[in-house]
Amino acid sequence: MTEMVKSMKLPIYLDYQATTPMDPRVLEAMLPYYKEYFGNAASRHHPFGLKAKQAVEDARAKIASFINAEDPEEIIFTSGATESNNFAIRGIAEMYREKGNHMITVATEHKSVLSVCQHLEEKGFKVTYLPVDREGLINLCELKTAITGNTILISVMHANNEIGVIQPIAEIGEMAKAAGIFFHCDAVQSAGKIPFDVRAAGIHLASISAHKMYGPKGIGALYVRKQNPRVRLAPLVYGGGQEMNLRGGTLNVPAIVGFGEAVRIAKTEMAEEAKRVLGLRTELHSMICKGLDCVDLHGSLEKRLPGNLNVSFEFIEGELLFKLINQELAVSSGSACSSTSLEPSYVLKALGVRESLIHTSVRFSLGRFTTSEEIDYAANKIVSVVQELREKSPFYKK
Numbered sequence: 001m002t003e004m005v006k007s008m009k010l011p012i013y014l015d016y017q018a019t020t021p022m023d024p025r026v027l028e029a030m031l032p033y034y035k036e037y038f039g040n041a042a043s044r045h046h047p048f049g050l051k052a053k054q055a056v057e058d059a060r061a062k063i064a065s066f067i068n069a070e071d072p073e074e075i076i077f078t079s080g081a082t083e084s085n086n087f088a089i090r091g092i093a094e095m096y097r098e099k100g101n102h103m104i105t106v107a108t109e110h111k112s113v114l115s116v117c118q119h120l121e122e123k124g125f126k127v128t129y130l131p132v133d134r135e136g137l138i139n140l141c142e143l144k145t146a147i148t149g150n151t152i153l154i155s156v157m158h159a160n161n162e163i164g165v166i167q168p169i170a171e172i173g174e175m176a177k178a179a180g181i182f183f184h185c186d187a188v189q190s191a192g193k194i195p196f197d198v199r200a201a202g203i204h205l206a207s208i209s210a211h212k213m214y215g216p217k218g219i220g221a222l223y224v225r226k227q228n229p230r231v232r233l234a235p236l237v238y239g240g241g242q243e244m245n246l247r248g249g250t251l252n253v254p255a256i257v258g259f260g261e262a263v264r265i266a267k268t269e270m271a272e273e274a275k276r277v278l279g280l281r282t283e284l285h286s287m288i289c290k291g292l293d294c295v296d297l298h299g300s301l302e303k304r305l306p307g308n309l310n311v312s313f314e315f316i317e318g319e320l321l322f323k324l325i326n327q328e329l330a331v332s333s334g335s336a337c338s339s340t341s342l343e344p345s346y347v348l349k350a351l352g353v354r355e356s357l358i359h360t361s362v363r364f365s366l367g368r369f370t371t372s373e374e375i376d377y378a379a380n381k382i383v384s385v386v387q388e389l390r391e392k393s394p395f396y397k398k
């Protein structure tokens with residue numbers, strides 16, 4: 001027991017949905033590609049280039065098979081999922097604008113989807129932002145009703161980055177197919193944590209990112225379906241013909257190798273890891289609820305990623321709470337600093353959570369290296385800090 005306590009370091013990282021630490025095996029796989037195998041993957045006429053090219057194609061094949069793509073050429077490497085989301089949505093908008101000018105997305109999407117949609121609205125596109133219910137889920141009837149003859153794209157994320165809620169993507173895919181509309185899915189938070197299968201879900205475009213699954217930052221991918229139907233995209237970066245002429249630029253070979261290794265590990269360890277992480281999350285939730293009353297959970301508990309817990313504590317002030325826990329617990333808050341004030345999370349707002357409660361919301365996100373000692377410590381810390389703040393609160397009555 002004392003051994004375990006000694007091995008636990010502060011602060012405790014519980015922000016795996018913001019980014020994950022790299023798995024040491026990923027770094028090991030990458031290192032040779034910074035040293036002896038430094039070739040440019042586009043240099044086809046000597047062994048340095050061929051070695052790099054081979055490594056890139058191995059990673060591409062691993063990633064394709066991981067999401068059940070039909071063909072490795074359906075994987076386009078990008079700098080991350082922000083770029084993939086931009087690429088997918090702008091690429092479809094530009095290529096299919098003759099066909100229609102309407103898109104459908106959801107109020108709780110990541111900023112990198114919503115900002116692109118807002119940009120397209122300025123360019124004359126119409127965008128429907130579907131609401132979500134208190135659980136954070138879209139209503140499929142509302143989606144169906146939103147589809148018009150002008151709709152060219154539905155963009156709905158698989159799992160949400162703030163509340164971990166999982167949308168019914170297979171049903172959305174079916175609906176998109178029946179209507180002859182493309183379906184783009186931001187799968188950054190689900191890939192590597194729960195099964196994600198582009199063909200089973202009828203997905204035409206999907207965004208993923210390595211640094212959310214124990215790989216390096218600055219590398220991601222866009223899946224673009226090649227057949228049944230073939231999806232055509234306007235190029236994002238014009239250049240030397242790399243990435244099927246869609247995204248020019250010298251490939252970041254070490255990062256791509258790391259991405260491939262991260263996927264290989266996820267493929268073999270995901271099921272076990274999900275079970276373990278869910279156990280820890282359940283423990284955290286139950287310790288918090290045992291120690292405190294007036295704790296509100298945000299988002300569906302059942303349709304949720306194993307590693308996410310998003311809860312608010314009534315009768316306290318968010319700013320004080322974070323001041324008291326920040327040095328020891330690396331977690332996310334439901335309010336983001338803007339220049340003048342604290343902006344309440346638009347995701348929690350979309351669930352109908354009232355503003356005062358949003359400011360006391362905490363997103364715990366757990367992952368591969370989270371231990372049960374850390375969870376015990378974090379739960380005790382939160383409980384004691386909230387109790388302390390409530391004792392001073394004039395509104396709280398036990």
Ligand SMILES: *Cc1c(COP(=O)(O)O)cnc(C)c1O
Pocket residue numbers: 017018079080081082083110112157159160161186188189209210212218219220
């Ligand atoms: C992190 C994240 C992104 C952006 O990915 P980057 O690779 O950091 O650009 C997009 N969507 C979701 C849901 C995310 O969690």
